[in-house]
Each structure stands twice: as structure tokens, then as C-alpha cells.
Amino acid sequence: MQVNAPAPTEEDIRAIIVPLASLEGPLLPMLHALQDSYGHVPQTAVPVLADVLNLGRAEVHGVISFYHDFRDAPAGRHVLRICRAEACQSMGANSLAESTFRKLGISWHDTTRNGAVTVEPVYCLGLCACAPAVMLDDRVVGRVDDARMDKLLSEAGA
Amino acid sequence: MKIYVPIDSAAKALGADEVAETIAREAKSRGIEARIIRNGTRGMIWLEPLVEIDQGQGRIGYGPVTPEDVPALLDGKLDSLGPVEEIPFFARQTRLTFARCGVIDPLDLDDYRAHGGLAGLRRAAAMSQADIIAEVTKSGLRGRGGAGFPTGIKWKTVMEAEAPQKYIVCNADEGDSGTFADRMIMEGDPFTLIEGMAIAGLGVGATRGYVYLRSEYPDAIRVMNEAVRIARRNGVLGPDVLDSGRAFDMEIRMGAGAYVCGEETSLLNSLEGKRGVVRAKPPLPALEGFLGRPTVVNNVISLATVPVIFEKGAQTYADLGIGRSRGTVTLQIAGNVRHGGLFETGFGVTLGEIVNEIGGGTASGRPVKAVQVGGPLGAYMPANKFDTPTGYEEFDRNGGLIGHAGLVVFDDSADMLKMARFAMEFCAVESCGKCTPCRIGAVRGVETIDRIAEGDMAATELLTDLCETMKDGSLCALGGFTPLPVMSALTHFPDDFACHKEAAE
Numbered sequence: 001m002q003v004n005a006p007a008p009t010e011e012d013i014r015a016i017i018v019p020l021a022s023l024e025g026p027l028l029p030m031l032h033a034l035q036d037s038y039g040h041v042p043q044t045a046v047p048v049l050a051d052v053l054n055l056g057r058a059e060v061h062g063v064i065s066f067y068h069d070f071r072d073a074p075a076g077r078h079v080l081r082i083c084r085a086e087a088c089q090s091m092g093a094n095s096l097a098e099s100t101f102r103k104l105g106i107s108w109h110d111t112t113r114n115g116a117v118t119v120e121p122v123y124c125l126g127l128c129a130c131a132p133a134v135m136l137d138d139r140v141v142g143r144v145d146d147a148r149m150d151k152l153l154s155e156a157g158a
Numbered sequence: 159m160k161i162y163v164p165i166d167s168a169a170k171a172l173g174a175d176e177v178a179e180t181i182a183r184e185a186k187s188r189g190i191e192a193r194i195i196r197n198g199t200r201g202m203i204w205l206e207p208l209v210e211i212d213q214g215q216g217r218i219g220y221g222p223v224t225p226e227d228v229p230a231l232l233d234g235k236l237d238s239l240g241p242v243e244e245i246p247f248f249a250r251q252t253r254l255t256f257a258r259c260g261v262i263d264p265l266d267l268d269d270y271r272a273h274g275g276l277a278g279l280r281r282a283a284a285m286s287q288a289d290i291i292a293e294v295t296k297s298g299l300r301g302r303g304g305a306g307f308p309t310g311i312k313w314k315t316v317m318e319a320e321a322p323q324k325y326i327v328c329n330a331d332e333g334d335s336g337t338f339a340d341r342m343i344m345e346g347d348p349f350t351l352i353e354g355m356a357i358a359g360l361g362v363g364a365t366r367g368y369v370y371l372r373s374e375y376p377d378a379i380r381v382m383n384e385a386v387r388i389a390r391r392n393g394v395l396g397p398d399v400l401d402s403g404r405a406f407d408m409e410i411r412m413g414a415g416a417y418v419c420g421e422e423t424s425l426l427n428s429l430e431g432k433r434g435v436v437r438a439k440p441p442l443p444a445l446e447g448f449l450g451r452p453t454v455v456n457n458v459i460s461l462a463t464v465p466v467i468f469e470k471g472a473q474t475y476a477d478l479g480i481g482r483s484r485g486t487v488t489l490q491i492a493g494n495v496r497h498g499g500l501f502e503t504g505f506g507v508t509l510g511e512i513v514n515e516i517g518g519g520t521a522s523g524r525p526v527k528a529v530q531v532g533g534p535l536g537a538y539m540p541a542n543k544f545d546t547p548t549g550y551e552e553f554d555r556n557g558g559l560i561g562h563a564g565l566v567v568f569d570d571s572a573d574m575l576k577m578a579r580f581a582m583e584f585c586a587v588e589s590c591g592k593c594t595p596c597r598i599g600a601v602r603g604v605e606t607i608d609r610i611a612e613g614d615m616a617a618t619e620l621l622t623d624l625c626e627t628m629k630d631g632s633l634c635a636l637g638g639f640t641p642l643p644v645m646s647a648l649t650h651f652p653d654d655f656a657c658h659k660e661a662a663e
């Protein structure tokens with residue numbers, strides 16, 4: 001994720017989305033592809049998407065804002081998702097989240113000041129039989145206690 | 159020697175990758191000739207990483223294995239669990255949908271075939287469309303995604319619809335807390351889902367399929383994509399499915415973190431690239447679904463159960479179960495429970511048997527307080543409902559629902575007022591925004607529960623009214639069923655709502 005990279009040009013964006021235009025229902029795959037490349041969906045992509053898909057800009061914007069996954073600004077270098085759903089709560093997810101926040105001095109959706117970690121809530125990772133669960137980027141971790149969390153945070157440079 | 163180390167994400171979340179790496183390294187340094195196979199999980203999550211060693215006399219289980227255990231494991235000095243299929247939790251199951259999960263290498267098509275894979279599709283490929291539908295109907299299979307709608311009836315509607323293009327859409331959004339059966343089978347036996355979708359395609363005359371898979375499951379997405387490529391390369395998918403002269407192909411699509419997109423019409427909107435807002439029914443998706451075309455929308459487990467129905471025959475499947483709930487239920491036992499995991503058995507086993515006997519009670523060792531069955535829209539069942547048998551109608555009669563068959567166990571430290579508040583909060587966060595009782599009602603619900611927590615007991619009446627309004631005025635089950643966990647918490651655990659008052663006084 002190039003946080004300081006210059007804003008992508010229209011050509012950059014077209015190069016990513018045009019190959020997907022022949023899919024049935026191409027908008028979500030396009031948004032995922034953009035977010036994969038830039039760590040977020042750049043504002044400059046909205047008019048290009050609207051043009052390629054023959055949609056209004058407001059419509060494109062409405063889709064982007066509907067989904068929790070799409071960001072309008074880059075996250076930290078790592079994203080830590082802590083599961084907040086019921087099975088994880090039954091195994092102490094709430095206190096795990098609270099103690100993590102105390103350590104980092106941040107809360108949901110915030111990024112640590114050094115830009116290392118953004119913490120997000122997630123509602124179930126399908127790891128409900130080894131709760132509480134978290135995901136650091138694409139890596140899943142189960143039965144997370146404070147010690148395991150400390151290890152993850154230090155690996156992530158928080 | 160063959161050594162199996164699961165690649166399922168629950169096993170990975172408990173350290174299976176490190177164990178597999180250590181085994182590879184240690185085996186090499188000891189000069190042991192070992193083939194390491196990354197299988198799916200058997201579903202006994204409390205034993206993960208569950209390593210199995212086969213030296214020609216069956217698979218012996220060890221677990222949970224840590225990297226530090228590996229030298230002893232390879233020296234034959236680690237205590238074993240015995241033959242893995244004789245572990246009581248596993249031995250007492252009836253594994254049909256999950257017959258291969260944990261047994262085979264998920265992406266080895268030959269292994270799949272050697273374990274009964276493709277037999278169902280081969281049989282279906284020789285049948286007429288009407289006979290395929292009749293077979294599914296006869297099996298009694300009902301949708302495993304939550305609503306329990308008879309699969310055969312849905313397929314018949316799509317089969318009879320005239321259209322230039324029809325679709326099979328697999329609902330792999332699995333957003334309910336306490337559920338992981340979809341994930342487990344997609345990671346552990348992905349060809350089963352592909353085979354089920356192909357049979358559905360042949361049955362209704364659809365040549366194209368999509369799996370709408372939640373973005374929270376990157377491992378499942380990777381495995382499914384690879385499995386589709388392998389299936390295509392081997393003629394399981396494509397213009398001539400298993401040389402039948404009939405076409406079916408499919409793609410994997412990733413969701414974008416919206417719970418409501420598990421609702422079938424919201425899912426279709428999302429798949430089309432729109433906001434995941436729920437559509438009013440009619441029209442039924444079966445008649446006007448994806449891009450306005452006739453579409454079968456089925457849950458992963460519904461579709462993944464179809465191959466075994468065709469392999470073993472509808473009657474064999476229908477012979478299991480109770481009442482109108484035929485076949486097997488794929489229970490997911492989760493939360494504060496000693497033996498958590500996937501347990502497949504004929505419908506009819508009672509809630510109490512599942513929680514106390516199979517699950518072994520709580521992980522904390524404290525008494526069980528409540529079990530939420532069926533995800534965030536399901537009821538909190540107290541211990542005095544533990545004689546409820548698993549069955550769609552049986553649960554309904556007892557004020558609950560089976561949903562996707564996930565069970566979340568809570569011990570006596572759980573505060574049911576907080577759980578009720580969470581149910582409302584979740585509804586507020588995930589509402590698609592179309593109906594006021596859901597969008598605004600859920601926010602009011604949180605506020606009202608906060609008032610109860612502050613000692614305003616009059617607010618319980620308000621909460622009850624609000625729940626009535628949500629139930630009656632919501633278009634889909636998100637707004638319509640959130641009252642279920644809330645009211646079951648209030649009804650069965652009134653002390654958790656009253657003690658706050660005393661504390662405030």
C-alpha cells in the first residue's frame with residue numbers, strides 16, 4: 001500500500017478496470033481490484049467507473065459507501081480485525097478488544113499514530129469454535145488471549 | 159508414511175502451518191520418508207491442529223499438536239488419540255455432506271473421485287431434467303441457509319421458467335455468528351460444492367453459476383478459485399460436463415463485508431454491482447433473479463448435499479431425520495463449549511444432547527446459561543428448552559429457529575441484557591436501510607435497552623412494543639427476526655434486565 005504514492009491517473013484506473021468490464025455485474029470486482037492496488041478506492045476512480053459502466057457518479061458512490069469493505073483512504077500498513085460477534089463474545093472478545101485499545105490508545109476504525117495498524121470490527125470469521133478470533137491482514141488467529149495479541153501487535157510494529 | 163496436517167483456517171488459526179513446517183523440517187533431518195498432505199479439518203476443532211499419521215494401518219490421530227511436540231511425534235513418543243475415526247465425537251456422526259471433508263486433499267480430484275466424488279454428477283448427467291428435480295424433491299432436502307424452503311420446489315420453478323439464460327447462485331455469505339460449515343466444506347472439499355452446482359445446472363437448465371463468497375474468507379476464496387480451474391481443466395465444468403453434451407460453468411465472486419447481502423435478493427443486487435438493498439418479493443428470484451433471469455439461490459450446504467443424494471439415492475437420505483426435517487443437519491457447535499466443531503447427524507438430536515453430551519458443556523467449566531441457535535437472528539434458548547429436538551418445525555414450536563444450524567453456548571457469566579443490546583446494535587449497523595422499523599427501530603432498541611440498564615423498568619414495555627413493530631413492519635428477516643434474540647433474552651432471563659434496576663436504586 002503506497003501511502004505517499006501520487007494519486008493514480010485515469011489511465012492507471014482504466015488499466016485496472018477495463019479488463020473486468022465484460023463480467024456480468026462487474027462493479028464489485030472492479031472495486032476490489034482498485035482496493036487491492038491502492039489500499040483504498042481512490043476518489044478519482046468514481047468518474048472513470050461511471051464512464052466505463054455507463055452509470056451516474058452518484059450511483060457509483062452509493063455502491064462504494066454501502067459496503068463496509070471499501071475505504072476512501074488508505075488504512076495503516078496492517079489491518080487488525082477483531083471479531084465482535086456472539087461466539088467470540090462468549091469467550092471474552094469484548095475484554096480482548098478493550099485491552100487492545102488500552103494498549104494502542106485507539107478505538108474501532110482508528111490507526112495507530114505510527115501508521116502501523118488499523119483496528120476494525122468484524123462480525124464473524126467462521127472461527128467460532130476457537131473463539132475469540134482475529135485476523136491480521138489475511139492471517140487468521142484463534143483463541144486469542146492478551147499474550148497472543150501482544151505478539152501479533154509487536155509483529156505488526158504497533 | 160503419510161502425515162496429514164489440516165489446512166482449514168480454524169486449524170491454521172491454531173498453528174497448523176507452523177506444525178506442518180516443523181514436521182517437514184524434522185522429518186527431513188531424521189531421514190524419514192514422509193508425504194505431508196494438507197487435508198481439510200475433521201471438524202473436531204478443540205483437537206486442532208489434529209495431525210494424522212498413516213503407516214499403512216489406518217490413520218492415527220494426535221492433537222492438539224504444537225511445533226514443540228513434533229520431535230516426539232516423529233519418534234513415536236507422543237500420546238495418540240487412537241484411530242481418528244474412532245474418536246467418539248467423530249464415530250457417532252452420520253457423515254454424508256461432510257463425508258470427505260478432512261479425509262482427502264481438498265484439491266486432489268483423483269482423491270475426490272476415489273472417495274465417491276463425481277458419482278452423483280455422472281448419474282444426474284444421464285437423467286432427464288424432470289427426473290433430477292424429482293430426485294431432489296424425494297430426498298426431502300430443505301434449504302440449509304436459514305429458511306428451510308424445500309429445494310426441489312425451488313428448482314422446479316426455475317426449471318419450468320422459460321428464458322434464454324438461467325443461473326445457479328450459491329449463497330456463501332455465511333455471516334451468522336456460530337456458523338462455519340460453509341467455510342469448512344469450501345476449504346476442505348470444494349469439488350462437492352462444484353458438483354452440486356453442476357447437478358443443479360443440469361436439473362434446471364442453467365449453464366452458468368456464481369458463488370457469492372464473503373470477503374472475510376480469503377482462504378476459502380483461494381481454494382474455490384483453484385478448484386474451479388481444476389474442474390474446468392478436467393471437463394467437470396465447461397461446454398461438455400463429463401461428456402454429457404450439456405454445459406455448465408461457474409465463477410467465484412467476492413462479497414464486500416455486508417451481513418445483509420446473505421439475504422438472497424440483496425445478494426443478487428450485490429452480484430449485479432448494486433447496493434445490497436433487499437428487493438421486495440414477488441418477483442421471486444426463481445423467476446426474476448440475477449439480471450432479471452430465473453435463478454436458483456441456494457446455500458452452500460444445500461448444494462453440497464446434492465451430490466451425496468445422487469450418489470446414494472434420495473431414499474437413503476430421506477430415511478434419516480424426523481418429521482418434515484429429512485436427512486442430516488450439519489451442526490456447528492461454537493462459543494463457550496468444551497468440544498466445539500462440526501457435527502453431522504440425522505435431524506432429531508436434542509439441543510441438550512448437543513450441548514452437554516456432544517459438546518461436553520462449557521469450555522469454562524461453569525454452568526451453561528443460554529444457547530443461541532441459528533445466528534444473530536436466532537433465539538437464546540435457556541436450559542429448560544434443552545429437550546427441543548433439532549427439526550425446523552420442532553424449533554419453531556419452541557420459540558426458536560434452526561437457521562444455518564450454528565449453536566453458540568454461553569456460560570453463567572453472560573449478561574443477557576448486553577446480548578439483547580448487541581442484537582439491536584448489530585441490526586442497526588447492518589440494516590440495508592429500506593424499511594423504517596428496521597433502520598430506525600434498531601437504533602431506538604439500543605437506546606431503550608440502555609434505559610432499562612439504567613433502571614427504567616417501564617422501558618421494557620416500550621422494548622416489547624418496538625419489537626412488535628419491527629416484526630410486523632420489516633421486509634426481511636434482519637429487521638423481522640432481531641426481536642427474537644431480544645425478546646427471548648428478556649423473557650427467559652428477566653433477572654438480567656431487573657438487577658440493573660436494583661443496582662441503580
Ligand SMILES: Cc1cc2nc3c(=O)[nH]c(=O)nc-3n(C[C@H](O)[C@H](O)[C@H](O)COP(=O)(O)O)c2cc1C
Pocket residue numbers: 300301302303304305306307329330331332333334417418419420421422423455456457458460461634635636
Ligand atoms: C439478513 C439475512 C441474512 C442471510 N444470510 C444468509 C447467509 O449468509 N447464507 C445463506 O445461505 N442464507 C442466508 N440467508 C437466507 C437467504 O435469504 C436464502 O433463504 C437462502 O440463501 C436460500 O438458500 P437455501 O434454500 O439453500 O437455504 C439470509 C437471510 C437474511 C434475511
Ligand code: SF4
Pocket residue numbers: 418436588589590591592593594596597632633634635636637638
Ligand atoms: S428489514 Fe432491515 S435489512 Fe431487511 S429490508 Fe428492511 S431495512 Fe433492509
Ligand code: FES
Pocket residue numbers: 083084085086087088089123124125126127128131132133334335336337
Ligand atoms: S463469532 Fe467470532 S469468529 Fe464467528
